[in-house]
Amino acid sequence: MxxxxxxxxxxxxxxxxxxxxxxxxxxxxxxxxxxxxxxxxxxxxxxxxxxxxxxxxxxxxxxxxxxxxxxxxxxxxxxxxxxxxxxxKHHCHLRCTTCGKIIEFTDDAALKVQERISKKYGFVATAHRFELIGYCPKCAQRDGVQKKQQLYKENTEKKKQDANDEHEKRP
Amino acid sequence: MxxxxxxxxxxxxxxxxxxxxxxxxxxxxxxxxxxxxxxxxxxxxxxxxxxxxxxxxxxxxxxxxxxxxxxxxxxxxxxxxxxxxxxxKHHCHLRCTTCGKIIEFTDDAALKVQERISKKYGFVATAHRFELIGYCPKCAQRDGVQKKQQLYKENTEKKKQDANDEHEKRP
DNA sequence: ATTATTATTGAGATTCAATAGCAATAATAA
DNA sequence: TTATTATTGCTATTGAATCTCAATAATAAT
CATH class of the missing domain: 1.10.10.10 (Winged helix-like DNA-binding domain superfamily/Winged helix DNA-binding domain)
Known part of the structure; x- marks a missing residue:
């Protein structure tokens, strides 16, 4: 259908x-x-x-x-x-908190967890959502997990600088 | 700490x-x-x-x-x-789509899935979110589409009311 | 087919969570 | 103590999502 x-x-x-x-x-x-x-x-x-x-x-x-x-x-x-x-096909998401990239993956184990937990709680599950949050291969390698906050700060400060530059450009 | x-x-x-x-x-x-x-x-x-x-x-x-x-x-x-x-303690959520109720549960299997998938995709996972969506035990039994929005509203508003009640109790 | 009923549409108004701008304040460093 | 500037609170603004309502069109009844 x-x-x-x-x-x-x-x-x-x-x-x-x-x-x-x-x-x-x-x-x-x-x-x-x-x-x-x-x-x-x-x-x-x-x-x-x-x-x-x-x-x-x-x-x-x-x-x-x-x-x-x-x-x-x-x-x-x-x-x-x-x-x-x-x-x-049902899939789950990997989400990179650095670059925002979404990677899809399929996993049968998650379905089994769904069944087991549902039975345990008397819950009738119609769906599940399983999501991993972290660093994609590129970002994990390039930045290292520890550097994230530093990069984040640099980024936000860059933005402020840009905004200032732009402002000063105006006649 | x-x-x-x-x-x-x-x-x-x-x-x-x-x-x-x-x-x-x-x-x-x-x-x-x-x-x-x-x-x-x-x-x-x-x-x-x-x-x-x-x-x-x-x-x-x-x-x-x-x-x-x-x-x-x-x-x-x-x-x-x-x-x-x-x-x-890390926990996951069961969410009833009829009444909006949230049930928390802990599960170690989800953590193992996280590890396995992370390794498979070269992803460095810092967290996961696992959620089951469906009907809580109560709603699974009575299951009325008409009542859905009403029940949902009642549940979500109850919390705000509780906050107010708590305030009024104080001397 | 024709008519009656009423769900649905589109356009604009409205709501409200979330953000941004700004002057006053207060946390830190000098 | 003083200077610097991050932070706060207030207000205005944004924008996704919802609501209103007259016009339209899908279905049921005749």
């Missing part, structure tokens, strides 16, 4: 309506095959002359989550991201 | 300044022993006649994260939450 039909089933079960907007959104998301945010999605649709309002995107996303087509992913830039999960 | 001193070491290393506001914030957070959001923290401080501006809370939190005292936790009510981690 493709995402559209999966969604139609959900729509019918909930007594909601099938609309071209919703299906266009699903088509676009499942042509991305990667994580996205609302702005990105909106832009991609616009570039294809599909004029769907952001309000509709925001209203559709919860339905896509409820129907199991996508899920939220938490990055660290202050707003939500999403990724298609239906028809995609 | 207690959280305050851990923070003082960080402050010194970064060339920042020790202030009573920052230390009051740390004291409050580590007296909670549980997750919190900025509003809650602000209210609790106010109830104790500690008048610290929200701006300072927002400015201090990144320092607490950087120094390893707290971490972000992602719930689903549209804004960030945090929890103390320094001196606390």
């Amino acid at each position: 493709d995402p559209i039909n999966k969604f139609r089933a959900y729509i019918k079960a909930q007594g909601l309506r099938k609309t071209p907007e919703r299906e266009t959104i699903i088509e676009e998301i499942f042509s991305i095959h990667d994580h996205f945010d609302v702005d990105e999605l909106f832009l991609r649709l616009r570039n294809k002359k599909k004029r769907i309002s952001k309000a509709s995107l925001y209203r559709t996303i919860p339905l896509l989550i409820e129907s199991g087509l996508i899920r939220e992913v938490y990055f660290e830039d202050g707003h939500l991201h999403y990724e298609p999960i239906y028809g995609h | 207690d959280p305050i001193n851990k923070f003082r070491a960080y402050i010194k290393a970064q060339g920042l300044r020790k202030t009573p506001e920052r230390e009051t914030i740390i004291e409050e957070i580590f007296s909670i022993h549980d997750h919190f959001d900025v509003d809650e923290l602000f209210l609790r401080l106010r109830n104790k006649k500690k008048r610290i501006s929200k701006a300072s809370l927002y400015r201090t939190i990144p320092l607490l994260i950087e120094s390893g005292l707290i971490r972000e936790v992602y719930f689903e009510d549209g804004h960030l939450h945090y929890e103390p981690i320094y001196g606390h």
Whole structure:
């Protein structure tokens, strides 16, 4: 069953309506095959002359989550991201705190942990999220774990300097 | 080493300044022993006649994260939450999508997965986040879609009410 | 097919967590 | 004690996400 039909089933079960907007959104998301945010999605649709309002995107996303087509992913830039999960192999994320890079990995052990813990707590788990936070190979090698804070400080001070330079340039 | 001193070491290393506001914030957070959001923290401080501006809370939190005292936790009510981690046993979360309830659990297997995956990808993991999403024992039984938002709202608002109650109890 | 009902859309207004700017204050170093 | 400047609190601002509401269009009923 493709995402559209999966969604139609959900729509019918909930007594909601099938609309071209919703299906266009699903088509676009499942042509991305990667994580996205609302702005990105909106832009991609616009570039294809599909004029769907952001309000509709925001209203559709919860339905896509409820129907199991996508899920939220938490990055660290202050707003939500999403990724298609239906028809995609479940994966987890490695997130580099230095460069922000996201590496995906699959792991079966996490699934077993899910089952064991669920049983232990009488919890019916429908999903899990497993994420490793740290340093990607490049950043771990280049910086060393200890240098991070120093680099961070240098970076932030550089920013201030840049801001000053820019300011002083003005006539 | 207690959280305050851990923070003082960080402050010194970064060339920042020790202030009573920052230390009051740390004291409050580590007296909670549980997750919190900025509003809650602000209210609790106010109830104790500690008048610290929200701006300072927002400015201090990144320092607490950087120094390893707290971490972000992602719930689903549209804004960030945090929890103390320094001196606390690492734990993971079960999150009920019906009532919003959070159950904590500890698990060593997750740590082993972290080690194995890190080695595999050449990633230097400093932390992991493992979360199970589904239905808590109560909700798994009654399972009503209509009740979802109502229950969720009740749970998340209960906390704020508790904070107020606590204040009113004081003589 | 036609009509009635009402969910959905789009545009703009609104909310609110989070950030930024600025003058006053206070922590550190000299 | 004085000088330097990070920090604070207040206010204004940003921007993601939500809400309002009239217009539209999807479904059910006739």
